[in-house]
Amino acid sequence: MPIINRIAEYAAEMTGWRQHLHRNPELSLDCHETARFVVSKLREFGISHIHEGIAQSGVVAIIDGQGAGPVTGLRADMDALPMEEETGADYRSQVPGKMHACGHDGHTAMLLGAAKYLAETRRFSGKVALIFQPAEETIGGGRIMVEEGIMERFGIEEVYALHTDPARPLGCFSTRPGPLMAAVDDFELVLTGRGGHAAHPDACIDPVPCALAIGQALQTVVSRNTDPLQSLVVSLTVIQTGSASNVIPETARLAGTVRSFDPAIRDMAERRIREIVDGQAQAYGVSAQLDYLRSYPPTINHAAQTRFAADVAREISPDVTEEAVPSMGAEDFSYMLEARPGAFLYLGQGVGPFCHHPKFDFNDEAAPMGASFFARLIETRQPLNV
Ligand SMILES: [Zn+2]
Numbered sequence: 001m002p003i004i005n006r007i008a009e010y011a012a013e014m015t016g017w018r019q020h021l022h023r024n025p026e027l028s029l030d031c032h033e034t035a036r037f038v039v040s041k042l043r044e045f046g047i048s049h050i051h052e053g054i055a056q057s058g059v060v061a062i063i064d065g066q067g068a069g070p071v072t073g074l075r076a077d078m079d080a081l082p083m084e085e086e087t088g089a090d091y092r093s094q095v096p097g098k099m100h101a102c103g104h105d106g107h108t109a110m111l112l113g114a115a116k117y118l119a120e121t122r123r124f125s126g127k128v129a130l131i132f133q134p135a136e137e138t139i140g141g142g143r144i145m146v147e148e149g150i151m152e153r154f155g156i157e158e159v160y161a162l163h164t165d166p167a168r169p170l171g172c173f174s175t176r177p178g179p180l181m182a183a184v185d186d187f188e189l190v191l192t193g194r195g196g197h198a199a200h201p202d203a204c205i206d207p208v209p210c211a212l213a214i215g216q217a218l219q220t221v222v223s224r225n226t227d228p229l230q231s232l233v234v235s236l237t238v239i240q241t242g243s244a245s246n247v248i249p250e251t252a253r254l255a256g257t258v259r260s261f262d263p264a265i266r267d268m269a270e271r272r273i274r275e276i277v278d279g280q281a282q283a284y285g286v287s288a289q290l291d292y293l294r295s296y297p298p299t300i301n302h303a304a305q306t307r308f309a310a311d312v313a314r315e316i317s318p319d320v321t322e323e324a325v326p327s328m329g330a331e332d333f334s335y336m337l338e339a340r341p342g343a344f345l346y347l348g349q350g351v352g353p354f355c356h357h358p359k360f361d362f363n364d365e366a367a368p369m370g371a372s373f374f375a376r377l378i379e380t381r382q383p384l385n386v
C-alpha cells in the first residue's frame, strides 16, 4: 500500500497548514503561535486530551484508540532558525530574520496529517501521544519535555520521529539501527595575558602565540589521540583577539565544537582539550578560562524499533534503506530515545538546497508520505483487539 487514500485526499489541506507555518516562523522555546495553530487543528479533528505549555510552548495530545493497548509517541519539532529566507516562495517568511530552513514546518504538518486520519478512523487499540516540541535547534526542547516527565505522565512506551532529507530522492526512507547522529559538545575559552605596546613584548604577556599553539595542538586530538576507525570532529571555529597592529591584546577568545558517537571517545576529547589548554596556558604564562558544555547526546536508534519502522515504511515506499550512513550532525530527539525505545528516520524530499540554507524549502509532496507512515506505524503496532 502506498500513501493512504484518505490522507491523499487532504494533501492540499496539509500543504495549506505547512505554508501557514512557513509564513510564521518562531524560534527556540517561543513557539506559542505555532502551538496555538496546532491545538486549534487538533480540536477541529475532535481530539480533546490536549496538554499545552510543556517546555513552555510544547504540546502533547492524546488520541484514544479502541480498547486497551500500548501507547506510542510520535514527535514533530516546531521551531525555525534565525536567518533570512531567499526562497522567493509566495508563502515565504513574513518575519524578518526568521525562517523555517530545517523543514520543521513540514514535520508539524505531517504529524497533524497523521493526527487527522487517526482521530477520524481510530482503527487501533491503546493510545497515540502526539508530541509537538519547540527548541530543537537551540537548547533541546526535547530534553526539557522529557525532564518535565512526558514519558511517565502519558505512559509513552515507544517513540518515533521523521526528519525531511533534501539529499535523497522524494519518498526515500532511510535509517539505521544504532548511532545515527552525533553527540555535540561546545567549548569557549578565554586566554588572559597582559596587554601593552607591541614594541615592548617583554613587558607584556601575549595571549596570541598561546591561542595559535592551542589551535595547532587541538588538531592532534583527532589525528593523534583517536582510534582511526572511530569518528570524532574537533572544530575550532572562533579566534578573536587584537585591535591594532601596534597593540598586544590583553585577551584572546576561542570557541569550537566537538562531535562524537562513542562515550569513551567523547570523554577522551574533553580530557585532551582540557589538558592541551592547561598545558599551553602554563607554557605561555597566560591564564585560561575554559567552559566546556556537554550538549545533545548521540541519536541512537533501537534495533527492534528501527526494523519495525523500516518495515512500515516499506508499505509506503519501495525505496527504504536500513543502512544510512551516520551523520556528525545532531538532533535532540536523542533525549527521547534515551528515555524510551524508538527510531528516527529520514524521509527524502528530492535533492535540493540543504537544511539551514537560505534557499531550503520543505517539499509538500513528502507530507502525505510522512503522515501515512505515522498512521500505518500506529495501526500496525497497535492493531484492534478482535
Ligand atoms: Zn536544523
Ligand SMILES: [Zn+2]
Pocket (backbone or CB within 6 Å): 102, 103, 104, 136, 163, 355
Ligand atoms: Zn531539523
